[in-house]
Amino acid sequence: MKFIHISDLHLYTKGYTFVDLLYPKRFVGWLNYIFRRKCKFVDSIDKLNMIEEFVVANNVDGVVFSGDLTCLGSRGEFERAKAFIERLFKRVKYTALIPGNHDYYINKSIYNSVFGDMTNSDNFIKNDLCDVVKFSDNVYVIILNSVKPNPITPVSSGKVSTSQIDSLKKLIDELLKGDNKVFVCSHYGLRKPDGSIDSYTHGIVNQKELEDVVSDRDMFFLHGHIHYTYKYELGKLKCYGAGGTTFLDREAFWLFECYDEVEASIVKYMDGEYVCG
Numbered sequence: 001m002k003f004i005h006i007s008d009l010h011l012y013t014k015g016y017t018f019v020d021l022l023y024p025k026r027f028v029g030w031l032n033y034i035f036r037r038k039c040k041f042v043d044s045i046d047k048l049n050m051i052e053e054f055v056v057a058n059n060v061d062g063v064v065f066s067g068d069l070t071c072l073g074s075r076g077e078f079e080r081a082k083a084f085i086e087r088l089f090k091r092v093k094y095t096a097l098i099p100g101n102h103d104y105y106i107n108k109s110i111y112n113s114v115f116g117d118m119t120n121s122d123n124f125i126k127n128d129l130c131d132v133v134k135f136s137d138n139v140y141v142i143i144l145n146s147v148k149p150n151p152i153t154p155v156s157s158g159k160v161s162t163s164q165i166d167s168l169k170k171l172i173d174e175l176l177k178g179d180n181k182v183f184v185c186s187h188y189g190l191r192k193p194d195g196s197i198d199s200y201t202h203g204i205v206n207q208k209e210l211e212d213v214v215s216d217r218d219m220f221f222l223h224g225h226i227h228y229t230y231k232y233e234l235g236k237l238k239c240y241g242a243g244g245t246t247f248l249d250r251e252a253f254w255l256f257e258c259y260d261e262v263e264a265s266i267v268k269y270m271d272g273e274y275v276c277g
């Protein structure tokens with residue numbers, strides 16, 4: 001089977017209400033978007049259509065999305081994002097969707113009410129446990145919720161709860177017993193493109209705790225948040241960031257082909273389409 005890993009679409013809508021922007025966090029985020037980010041994600045919808053074309057043309061079986069569908073997490077953005085993501089997900093058999101920090105910009109309630117029916121189970125969304133999505137007889141995606149609301153404006157950090165860390169350990173031990181290919185999906189990554197650990201205000205505050213559980217295990221770690229598409233290894237653990245999926249001049253995502261071995265290929269945007277290469 002083969003699946004793609006995409007992330008960080010940051011779909012924007014002009015439909016903000018005055019009330020939306022009353023939250024200081026959102027207002028600062030809106031200024032940031034208008035003056036810095038907008039030009040980087042301006043064609044996200046066109047690119048999402050091209051990702052859909054890639055999925056159809058290459059008979060892709062699954063999509064993993066690792067968060068940041070929206071920009072400021074407003075209801076208008078969620079509804080727009082949902083229309084596109086639903087259409088993309090209808091093209092494949094297997095899907096895994098997690099929120100990013102922008103989707104929990106103020107609180108969890110909007111994400112849960114709009115995407116609750118698309119998230120893989122109540123365990124993940126209501127009980128704060130990580131969960132497993134079976135993509136084939138021996139391909140499993142463990143979804144991890146590493147985001148938390150950050151009402152204070154300069155902070156965009158994540159945290160993996162103790163309950164999820166505990167359930168992650170058990171799931172990894174159980175799934176790695178057989179000949180399984182195991183992918184852990186989180187919005188926040190473990191390392192930056194230069195191999196260093198992200199800052200306390202932008203990365204996972206308990207990064208070491210998570211890294212200790214997953215590093216040197218013979219499996220894969222998929223994430224977004226850092227707006228580059230890159231890979232790195234932590235012992236036997238192979239890590240893939242897809243945060244550059246639609247980011248201007250860095251557009252790329254990952255294609256995983258899972259047969260006897262797992263082969264990962266980067267898919268880059270060139271001349272108006274996404275191509276393997």
Ligand SMILES: [Fe+2]
Pocket residue numbers: 008010068100225226227243
């Ligand atoms: Fe992002």
Ligand SMILES: [Fe+2]
Pocket residue numbers: 068100101102187224225226
């Ligand atoms: Fe993010």
